[in-house]
Amino acid sequence: MKARQRNARGEGGQLREDILMAAITLIEKAGSCEGVSLRAVAKQAGIAAPSVYPHFADRDALLLAVLQKLFDELVELRTKAEEAAGSGAWERLRAGVFATVRFGLERPGHYKMLYEGRVISGLSDPKAATFGRAIQIRVVALIKDILAATPGREAEDAERLSLLLWAATHGVISLQINKPTLRWPKATTLVEELMRALIRPGAAAS
Amino acid sequence: MKARQRNARGEGGQLREDILMAAITLIEKAGSCEGVSLRAVAKQAGIAAPSVYPHFADRDALLLAVLQKLFDELVELRTKAEEAAGSGAWERLRAGVFATVRFGLERPGHYKMLYEGRVISGLSDPKAATFGRAIQIRVVALIKDILAATPGREAEDAERLSLLLWAATHGVISLQINKPTLRWPKATTLVEELMRALIRPGAAAS
DNA sequence: CCTGTAAACTTAACGGATGTAAGCTAACAT
DNA sequence: ATGTTAGCTTACATCCGTTAAGTTTACAGG
Numbered sequence: 321m322k323a324r325q326r327n328a329r330g331e332g333g334q335l336r337e338d339i340l341m342a343a344i345t346l347i348e349k350a351g352s353c354e355g356v357s358l359r360a361v362a363k364q365a366g367i368a369a370p371s372v373y374p375h376f377a378d379r380d381a382l383l384l385a386v387l388q389k390l391f392d393e394l395v396e397l398r399t400k401a402e403e404a405a406g407s408g409a410w411e412r413l414r415a416g417v418f419a420t421v422r423f424g425l426e427r428p429g430h431y432k433m434l435y436e437g438r439v440i441s442g443l444s445d446p447k448a449a450t451f452g453r454a455i456q457i458r459v460v461a462l463i464k465d466i467l468a469a470t471p472g473r474e475a476e477d478a479e480r481l482s483l484l485l486w487a488a489t490h491g492v493i494s495l496q497i498n499k500p501t502l503r504w505p506k507a508t509t510l511v512e513e514l515m516r517a518l519i520r521p522g523a524a525a526s
Numbered sequence: 527m528k529a530r531q532r533n534a535r536g537e538g539g540q541l542r543e544d545i546l547m548a549a550i551t552l553i554e555k556a557g558s559c560e561g562v563s564l565r566a567v568a569k570q571a572g573i574a575a576p577s578v579y580p581h582f583a584d585r586d587a588l589l590l591a592v593l594q595k596l597f598d599e600l601v602e603l604r605t606k607a608e609e610a611a612g613s614g615a616w617e618r619l620r621a622g623v624f625a626t627v628r629f630g631l632e633r634p635g636h637y638k639m640l641y642e643g644r645v646i647s648g649l650s651d652p653k654a655a656t657f658g659r660a661i662q663i664r665v666v667a668l669i670k671d672i673l674a675a676t677p678g679r680e681a682e683d684a685e686r687l688s689l690l691l692w693a694a695t696h697g698v699i700s701l702q703i704n705k706p707t708l709r710w711p712k713a714t715t716l717v718e719e720l721m722r723a724l725i726r727p728g729a730a731a732s
Numbered sequence: 733c734c735t736g737t738a739a740a741c742t743t744a745a746c747g748g749a750t751g752t753a754a755g756c757t758a759a760c761a762t
Numbered sequence: 763a764t765g766t767t768a769g770c771t772t773a774c775a776t777c778c779g780t781t782a783a784g785t786t787t788a789c790a791g792g
Binding site for chain 1: 557558560561638641642643644655686689690692693694695696697698700701704705707708710711716719720723724
């Protein structure tokens with residue numbers, strides 16, 4: 321791991337990306353960001369521990385950057401899945417939710433960091449709180465569309481339904497990650513049942 | 527903290543309880559069991575660090591004992607709540623679920639240890655996996671009763687519904703714990719809506 | 733009451749890991 | 763040749779889990 325090439329004059333910033341990637345790799349391997357030491361990240365990146373400091377003020381700043389990057393990644397995954405799902409609101413919503421489920425099950429360590437991580441440090445919390453917001457906004461819009469097209473439910477609170485859907489989805493992913501010894505039915509199927517129960521009650525049994 | 531009285535001849539076992547209590551206190555204060563050091567537990571209990579070893583083989587054994595105790599506590603809380611709720615299956619189920627919600631919100635660190643904690647050590651996991659089982663078994667029975675009394679749903683899979691309910695409930699608690707900066711509606715209300723959507727669809731709007 | 737002994741608990745210490753600070757060296761652009 | 767940048771080495775103070783050995787205390791038998 322020590323065979324790292326020194327970067328050229330203007331490209332010291334390249335290392336920043338490498339450090340982030342190293343941290344992301346280790347966090348997934350460790351299952352969460354706790355216990356991932358700065359030294360381990362440095363070793364994974366092929367550099368000495370103090371070489372992190374020119375790029376990140378301290379360990380918290382590094383973890384916050386990782387959090388940001390992972391959220392961005394999830395938002396993009398979700399966006400692409402929605403776009404690939406066509407134009408129906410229901411299909412788009414389902415595709416987005418499924419994308420999150422897949423993300424969570426394939427990369428449980430990253431998912432836990434995003435949605436089960438405690439406040440990293442006092443100051444960084446308010447910033448981190450806004451990271452996932454983009455998703456929730458689009459979900460509310462989609463649910464509004466679905467409700468508007470469902471006779472008798474036009475006046476229901478889409479915001480509240482989105483919270484319920486989020487909670488239910490997160491619960492399925494979280495339990496499946498944290499209680500892996502139980503035998504779980506297919507997560508996407510469970511989530512689809514929850515979606516139908518909450519948003520399209522008429523089709524509960526698919 | 528150093529004014530601890532030495533225990534009498536045969537009652538060294540008293541300290542075991544004190545250590546457990548100290549660990550439980552610190553885990554709640556720290557928000558999870560990671561980062562709670564054996565030395566900190568000892569200091570909280572008013573003893574020196576090595577005095578833990580006559581009572582617990584190592585740190586993992588201590589944490590496992592804490593896990594056991596916390597699960598027992600939650601099971602008892604839930605049992606009492608169900609018993610106080612009368613004889614209706616729906617009311618008993620709701621009371622039990624609400625008790626868990628209250629436990630989670632009042633003691634988020636303990637809840638996270640129970641339901642978001644990773645495997646403590648290789649060997650201890652299979653044992654720990656059975657800890658929460660008692661709850662789920664009773665929930666399935668209650669849901670069976672409810673379904674049997676609901677025309678048209680007698681044949682539905684109570685086991686699967688219990689998983690969905692568990693996931694949805696856990697999702698509400700977990701998100702509310704881990705995203706405390708968002709403004710959340712009352713958790714018990716959210717959970718009751720989920721319960722109605724899943725188990726009593728006819729009464730979705732209360 | 734005295735005393736021996738075993739339990740309850742302490743202090744000291746080891747080996748290692750951690751985050752971070754200072755200063756140094758090697759490479760490249762000018 | 764020189765100045766700046768990239769990254770390294772060394773070092774610090776602190777904490778960790780754990781072991782070994784010693785000390786204090788409570789009680790039983792005389």
